[in-house]
Amino acid sequence: MKTNEVLLEIKGLHKRYDEIIALDDINLNINKGEVVVILGPSGCGKSTLLRCLNGLEKVHGGDIRYRGKSLVNNDVNWQEIRQHIGMVFQNYELFPHMTVIENIILGPAKVQKRDKSEVMEQAKQLLERVGLFDRKDSYPRQLSGGQRQRIAIVRALCMNPEIMLFDEVTAALDPEMVREVLDVILGLAKQGMTMVIVTHEMSFARAVADKIVFLDKGRICEISEPNEFFTNPKTERAQQFLNIFQY
């Protein structure tokens, strides 16, 4: 599905929290239709990288370009950009005071000012796809973790984004619910959705990725094809990292 059209271009990206350097000289291109999986030990900067791509963190150097447009100066219209770059969080972050359907249509109706009936139709289709249409009037607290996360994905998808960012979206789930969420993401990959995925699910990473980016201490250690990365990593750090997952 990967094309040659570059959507996101990250060049020399630098980010710190006071003394801590969270991201150091990150260079990465993401093409339309490409699925990029970011791996690396805890604290290596995976979340920070995704948050920079969604304008949730201030960047201290380098550049991020979306379709050629820089996202690091002060007059970026993030309300506009975020409609094209959706994000799903580890802890779902649905709005607890709204029903499932209200959660989903808030963005399309208020931000994109789309026609209500058209949005409802799309929401219905998306909910049916994740098997949760019958829960559309439930409140988040009435759903399981896996169901909440699928709703959170639908909420982001209903904005018709061009790129989706997933930050460890199964990390808070019980093992038996991980599958139902990963299947949804796998389905998106088949459809050609451009995605940047942070995960600790190694076999999923291998199955879904076009390209694995291995981060360590805020730097990119290696970028490889999934099969190559998992069978024959280029760096020792990656090998050590993979060993943790071998029993």
Added chain:
Amino acid sequence: MGLNWQFITDSLPLYREAAWTTLKLGFWGILISLIIGLVCSIILYFRVKVLKTIVKVYIELSRNTPLLIQLFFLYFGLTKVGISLSENTCAIIGLSFLGGSYMAEAFRSGLEAVSKSQIESGLSIGLSKTQLVRYVVLPQAFSVAVPSIGANCIFLLKETSIVGAIAVVDLMNVTKDLIGMYYQTFEALFMLVAVYFIMILPLSLLLTWLERKVRYAEFGN
């Protein structure tokens, strides 16, 4: 010892009228307090320059002076400088001045309870700052703040008993007058307590109901 029922029946219309006055003062006092509190808490929440300082001074002033003194200042003090306000206006302004800071505190604690990750979640779907406040922050803050807002409403309604000091014909004043004229102290006070109770009980029940209805924020997302 029996109650003087004749006296109670006779004074009933007086109490009814005074109760209306008290309710009216309470209603406007609470409503304006809520508005002042909401505006102040939003100014503090967004740390708006200059206004933030004014709000802080107001809150300290309001919380650290007795309502009685605030009322005297409004009613007698302002007359001195040529501004004369009616008793009822003074009473409402006094109550609002006092209540505004209590409500501001209640709203502020609610606003601070809204998590950073909920705000980021709202941002990530492209909400503007105003939309974020309206659809995400305020509803959640309100649900957290409802118990203290409720307590403040009852507090303010009770505080109306002080406004008699500036000659408003409220329940307290009627009671004092009746005692002065007829020496039916027990009956008069009994009526006073009964009327306040009758006014405040429904309010309490309403607030308890409201609290239960908006408790969603306590549950997970």
